[in-house]
Structure formats: C-alpha cells, structure tokens
Amino acid sequence: MSSFSSESLREQVRCIDDQLSRRPLELDPAGYFVIYDDRQQQLICAKYYSTVINERGLATDPETGAVIPARGPVNRSPQRVYVGRTAKELCVQIFEKESEKVVSQLSHAAYLGREFQKAEAALISGEEYVQD
Numbered sequence: 001m002s003s004f005s006s007e008s009l010r011e012q013v014r015c016i017d018d019q020l021s022r023r024p025l026e027l028d029p030a031g032y033f034v035i036y037d038d039r040q041q042q043l044i045c046a047k048y049y050s051t052v053i054n055e056r057g058l059a060t061d062p063e064t065g066a067v068i069p070a071r072g073p074v075n076r077s078p079q080r081v082y083v084g085r086t087a088k089e090l091c092v093q094i095f096e097k098e099s100e101k102v103v104s105q106l107s108h109a110a111y112l113g114r115e116f117q118k119a120e121a122a123l124i125s126g127e128e129y130v131q132d
Contacts, residue, residue, distance in 0.1 A: 021132050029053045030104035031079070035115050037122055037129045038083070044090055044119045046112075047078035048102050087116035 031050040038045050051059040051068065059068045061076060068074055080102070084090040091113055094102060103109050115131055122129035 017132075026105070026107070027051070027053055027057070027059050028103060028105045028108040030102055030108075032059065033112060033115075034078075035112075035119055035129075035131045037119050039123070041083075042123065043083045043085060044087065044116060044123060046082040046090060046094070046116070048080040048082065049076055050079050050102075084116075087113065087120040090116045 029051065031048055034047045034049070036045050037043070049068075050062055052062045052065075054060050054065075054067070060066060061068060068076075082090055082093050084093060094112070095109065103112065111132075118132075119129045121127075
C-alpha cells in the first residue's frame with residue numbers, strides 16, 4: 001500500500017513543475033510557438049513565429065529587428081498555424097512532416113510535447129489551458 005494519496009502526488013508534481021518553470025531557458029533561434037485551445041472546433045492550435053536572437057540573447061522580429069516582449073500583446077503575423085485534435089497529431093506535423101525546421105533544440109521539442117499534452121488534457125477536461 002502506498003503512503004501517498006493521489007492528492008499528495010498531484011501536489012508534489014505541481015510543486016516540481018512550478019519550480020522547474022522558473023529555471024532560466026535558452027531561446028530557440030528557429031522561433032517560438034503560441035499554443036491555445038480552440039474549444040469551438042475542438043482543436044489544439046500552435047502559431048509559429050520565426051525570430052532572430054540578438055547579441056544580448058533577446059528574441060527579435062526578423063523583419064523589423066524589434067525586441068519581442070516576453071509578456072503582453074505582440075503585433076506580428078505567424079509564419080504558420082498548426083492545428084490538431086491531439087498532442088501526438090501536432091507533434092507528427094511539426095517534427096515528422098514539416099519540411100522547414102521550425103524547432104532547432106531538443107529542449108524546445110520536449111517543451112512543445114509537454115505543452116501539447118497539457119493543451120489536450122485541458123481540451124478534454126474543459127479546463128482552461130495556460131501555456132507555461
């Protein structure tokens with residue numbers, strides 16, 4: 001018999017995830033994704049934006065050179081929009097079928113897989129999805 005309840009385990013997992021979410025990250029020079037659920041269409045969506053990392057390590061708009069803010073609205077059009085009904089479907093599109101390399105780091109690929117799983121779970125449960 002386990003000494004941990006499912007609620008205790010859930011809390012431990014949440015604490016670990018919260019702590020790891022605060023670690024410093026290196027930006028992927030290939031670009032970034034904005035992920036959201038389209039509840040009406042029952043789809044997970046991922047808008048892809050290309051970037052250039054400047055000499056200070058900040059993501060910039062390749063067309064204007066302007067620094068892209070980490071928080072708040074950004075007035076840019078995505079280069080691509082990926083949609084899928086499941087996390088796996090999105091991963092297959094991006095990592096197996098996409099001819100252009102839109103992810104250049106394994107850490108970024110792993111992050112996307114985790115986020116697509118979270119978005120899928122939120123879509124199924126009816127909870128709100130918030131990208132980490």
